[in-house]
Amino acid sequence: MTIFALSSGKGRAGIGVIRVSGPQTKNAVFALTKKNISLNPREMTLNWFYDPDTNEKLDRGMVVFFPGPCSFTGEDVAEFHIHGGYAVVGGVMEALSKLPNLRSAEAGEFTRRAFDNDKMDLTAVEGLADLINAETQSQKKQALRQMDGELGDIYKSWRHQLITAMAYLEVSIDFSEEEVPDDVTSRVTPIIKKLKGDITKHLADGHRGERLRHGLQVVILGAPNAGKSTLLNFLSQRDVAIVSDIAGTTRDILEVHLDLSGFPVSIVDTAGLRLTGDEIEIEGIRRAEQRARDADLKIVIIDVLEPSVPDKLALNHLGDNTLVLLNKCDLLANANHSLAPGASIGCWDVSLKDGLGMAPFMEALKAQVENRMELTETPSLTRTRHRASLRSAEGHLDRFMSAEHAEIELLSEDLRLAARDLGKITGDVDVEDILEKIFTEFCIGK
Amino acid sequence: MINFDVIVIGGGHAGCEAAAASARLGANTLLITHKIETIGEMSCNPAIGGLGKGHLVREIDALDGIMGRVADASGVQFRMLNKRKGPAVRGPRCQSDRKLYREEMQKILTNYPNLIIRQAAVDDLWIKGGDQPSVSGVITDTGEKISAARVILTTGTFLRGMIHIGDERIPAGRKSIANEIEQPAIGLSATLEKFGFNLQRLKTGTPARLNGKTIDWSVCTEQPGDQPPVPFSFMTKTIKVRQINCHITHTNEKTHDIIRKNLHKSSMYSGHIEGAGPRYCPSIEDKVVRFSDKTSHQIFLEPEGLDTDTIYPNGISTSLPVDVQEAYIRSIVGLENVEIMQPGYAIEYDFVNPQQLLATLETKKLPGLYLAGQINGTTGYEEAAAQGLMAGINAARASAGCDPFLLDRADAYIGVMIDDLVTKGTDEPYRMFTSRAEYRLKLRADNADQRLTELGIGIGLVGKDRALRFNEKISKLRLFGKILDDLKISPNEAAKYGLKINQDGVKRSAKILLSYPNIEFEQITNIWPNLREVPTEIIEQLVVDSTYSGYLERQEADIVAFRKDENLILSTSLNYNLIGGLSNEVKEKLSKAMPTTLGAAARISGVTPAALTTLLRYVKRKDKKAVA
DSSP: OEEEEEOSOSSSEEEEEEEEESTTHHHHHHHHHTSOOOOOBTOOEEEEEEOTTTOOEEEEEEEEEEOTTSSSSSSOEEEEEEEEOHHHHHHHHHHHHTSTTEEEOOTTHHHHHHHHTTSSOHHHHHHHHHHHHOOSHHHHHHHHHHHTTHHHHHHHHHHHHHHHHHHHHHHHHHTTTSSOOSOHHHHHHHHHHHHHHHHHHHHOSTTHHHHHHHOEEEEEEESTTSSHHHHHHHHHTSOOSOOOSSTTOOOSOEEEEEEETTEEEEEEEOOOOOOOOOHHHHHHHHHHHHHHHHOSEEEEEEETTSOOHHHHHHHTTOSTTEEEEEEOGGGOSSOOGGGOOSSSSEEEEOBTTTTBTHHHHHHHHHHHHHHHHSOOSSOOOOOHHHHHHHHHHHHHHHHHHTTSOOOHHHHHHHHHHHHHHHHHHHOOOOHHHHHHHHHHHSOOOO | OOEEEEEEEOOSHHHHHHHHHHHHTTOOEEEEESOGGGTTOOOSOSEEEOTTHHHHHHHHHHTTOSHHHHHHHHEEEEEEETTTSOGGGOEEEEEEOHHHHHHHHHHHHHTOTTEEEEEOOEEEEEEEOSSSOEEEEEEETTOOEEEEEEEEEOOTTOBTOEEEETTEEEEOSEEOTTSOEEOOBOHHHHHHHHTTOOEEEEEEEEOOEEEGGGSOGGGSEEEOOOSSOOOSSTTOOSOOSOOOOEEEEEOOHHHHHHHHHTGGGSTTTTTOOOSBOOTTSOOHHHHHHHTTTOOOOEEEEEEOOSSOOEEEEETOOOOSOHHHHHHHHTTSTTOTTOOEEEOOEEEEEEEEOGGGBOTTSBBSSSTTEEEOSGGGTBOSHHHHHHHHHHHHHHHHHHHTTOOOOOOOTTTOHHHHHHHIIIIIOOSSOBOOOGGGOTTTTTSOSTTHHHHHHHHHHHTTOSOHHHHHHHHHHHHHHHHHHHHHHHOEEOHHHHHHTTOOOOOSSOOEEHHHHHHSTTOOHHHHHHHOGGGGGSOHHHHHHHHHHHHTHHHHHHHHHHHHHHHHHHTSBOOTTOOGGGSTTOOHHHHHHHHHHOOSBHHHHHTSTTOOHHHHHHHHHHHHHHHHHHHO
């Protein structure tokens, strides 16, 4: 089937681009232009477009043809660049649907065809999805890099290393009668050691890539009424949380997504921490503590006017990812600094109500966010799915390195399992890959 | 007219095993061969087994097949390959006396109940039904029709066989023992093409045969067999044939020079051969060209039998002209004055792309026609015999109205091979390797009986003697397995016997102790002296099982997942063109392979996870509609 879809955004616009992909693409162009125009690859031509049934003029615009396999999907592809009004776009779409073997594409179908035709690997497809969904500059950068195949390239090189290692083991098993190296473990161990090191390093990135995709989690903690919701409102510059003077207003979790100097950040407002008998409130506090444990950054707010037992609950969360705000210093001549303990990134005297002293705090917060999310030299892991597979592969390689067993068939089993995990990210390691490697590297032939 | 349930055409390794299996299941079976004396002929090297291949022989034997017993009765040198590696990758192999092998095979088959053997040349298949043709027998070269609703074709390299030596081309199925040309089968190829089968060409080669009396054995390295020899068959207690040695020599720079200078005279390099040869069994020309940095290649000098001087030089198959063969062979140490008894040659032949077969090895196009052996693109006696066995079983079962008998990738190497063939096809002669089996730790040569014999008993394939012996062994394994489970000792006490285990206070069973690589069975008998009375073979089996226990558990989980996909049946009448969202390439691949399960679809190269999801969704939706 040949598929088509409006590839530019929906709604009224200056131009609209309709993309067609599949074996009927050329015919579609001929049918709409009413002539056998010579379709020079990748060359725009100006044409009138007609309804193939009624001969009614639909629009005048540009058409460009990309012959497969040198196209996005790997099939023949054409793009109709037309005026972006509802009626024009609708008319051309309807005209296309009248053609035999053409139908409108399902969501993601162009990409899926690209994947099916080996134009992209799985990581590149995911990169493209991320690119389309990217909201901030840094997310866009990461997605572009992934779509470009940088991440896939890393995984592919791992796959090759693994195939080489497996070929050594398998050759000594299946061709032990041949003149093949018998000290295979000594050849394989350095390969696996390096591979395992690379994977471990890749995993130990502090979830940078995934954080960039989902946003950095910043959790606000504090006693009831310390000013947590006010901070959230300050950060998001709109009233998102109910701010009132009654303690315990925010019983559940409230989350706001922000673009903080180009980086995606999720600010999470939690229930005030205190000892209480209210069951609903206890549940809220439990969730707050949970979120705090998973947070990338924490902001603990202390009300300097009312140092209290609940503050101690909040202070339990101090750590090297915690920023402390001493709120309401405007109401107290000498802020009570004894409340601010050492184990934190820093401590700021502020008044959240009128924004006093917030500038230095914001600087520090941005620096912290940047530090955690800036793109590194090598692309980072972006998906939990990848992380789970890699972690599992790492486990198999660990067992390989542990020398718990020296039996070659078990070492080989470890690598087979690792290859299967890696294969989930970049495509399978087929036994044919290993055999091919064996037959090119070694002279087998009894 | 005589009527049979099953007719097997061909008396090679596939044909013999097919005929025997069919007859064992009670089907009235006819084996037709063009020459009764060549039944069980080893056309290439005089050896059975090896890695992967030895596994196949054990599996055939576990289903009461004949190959293992014939090898045991003819083997002149037995070696367990990978003896120093773990049990999962050990492969039994033997050098067989060609004559003894043939004789033993013929002796067994001529006395096989339900089996009749006839010497005749089959000219054509007898096919009935216009629009929906099916097999109804065979037609011999005298025009005689013999009726059977199931025919198993095992033609080896005979389909349009063509021998190449230099620029000489001889239409032939193979060269016989006496260096005579055996006629190729031309008509059958035409019939298969007429019914729409896609035939392709493959190539294989064989080296010259040497006169052992003219070899200087003193300069060759001796390679003795195992003492005592370990038999193939679970039914063989000891090997009675006299055991002899093999020898090893090497090619040298001079050999390679001669080959390089004459390369243009080789059939392969002069463009006479179009078929693909096996990558794992290259000709000596190929080795010299592709691995030009190697200054020497090893050659195994394998005796062809006890009372013959013929030597099979394994490792130098060739299609060079006779004079060049003589020149390069005589440049090899020990072979300076050797007499060549028969020159080496390459042979090209037709094979049927096995994607045109069901897992029963019945063809999709012609119901009732089964194919086994080299005709399906495989190489090797063992691969052929294993297919013959499965084709024989399924043809006989079909004629009795029973369900197919299938083995999957987690059951047996046989299952791995047939699945590879029917789902992926092949473009070089397919040979078994242990690396092809993803469940290698489970599919071992030592436990083939435990994996398969019970299945065989279930369908009436296994004779009384074997069933009896098998059941005895199993009950012993269970009994002693339980004893090993029940005997327990604390780390503290174990330390007193010199066993080094973690002092964690957790008691361990004798079986768990055995699974530790650093603990030997002897040490355990110090704790429980009664264990010394357990039969050695039972202990060995239990030790092997516990060595892999951790991995086997994980593998079992994999197998459950694998079988889930395997159980999702895809109809063979599924029209892939109607499934939206599959790329043309994937549609084409699926339509060609017509996989019978979702799992099989996944193993076709180029079928992506995304395509599988689409397929799964389509099939599920269709199922739901069918229910509603």
